[in-house]
Amino acid sequence: MSETLCVKWTITANEYPQPLLHCRRCCSIKPFRTGGKVRVNANGKRIDAWLIYRCATCEGTWNRPLLERRPVGAIEPEFLSKLVANDAELVAQFASDAEDLRRHAPQLKGAVGVSVMKSMLSGDMCRPAVLCIALAVPQPVSLRLDRLLAEELGLSRSRVDRLVQEGLLLVAGSNAARALRRSVCDGTQVKIGLSGLESTEVASRASGHMA
Ligand SMILES: [Zn+2]
Secondary structure, three states: OOOOEEEEEEEEEOOOOOOOEEEEEOEEEEEEEEEEEEEEEEEEEEEOOOOOOEOOOOOEEEEEEEEEEEHHHOHHHHHHHHOOOOHHHHHHHOOOOOHHHHHHOOOOOOOEEEEEEEEEOOOOOOOOOEEEEEEOOOOOOEEEEHHHHHHHHHHHHHHHHHHOOOEEEEEEEEEEEHOOOEEEEOOOOEEOOOOOOOOOHHHHHHHHOOO
């Protein structure tokens, strides 16, 4: 009676967050995208570094500050050589950091596409009573937890809300109602009681066995 299905969802963004900025050439607000190029400028003993973004319409540029007037001695040499070399992993880390990006560009383009890779950890897909979802989010993703659950489980957002009100949806270590309104984060564990739902259908969606 107490069958629990445990699944893991690994969530990756299909594109980096795009700041919405006033483009001088277009004379309007446009999304800007990064091609992953870093510019480093040494001025005496101080270093500036930027990640280059281009207007999606006209290719006009915007430089996102990564280092500002930083003394050379205060920068890890390995970090600096990675910056100079446009190290792909480091660039990906900066480019996907929406929180830091918001310090320079408060408005980001909404809803970037994400890919959700699902795998089954344990349990049975046939009418489970409880569904446990472990989220792996290697790079920060701008996607609310309630939207993710609704889309991936085939439920409406209001149905997801109701599960929380009924105490059937729990988020380990936090207030579920609050966690649902925040961006998905790595290590989140969601537990859903499936008594009022089409449990086999929800289970096959959750484990990726249904398109
Ligand atoms: Zn433009």
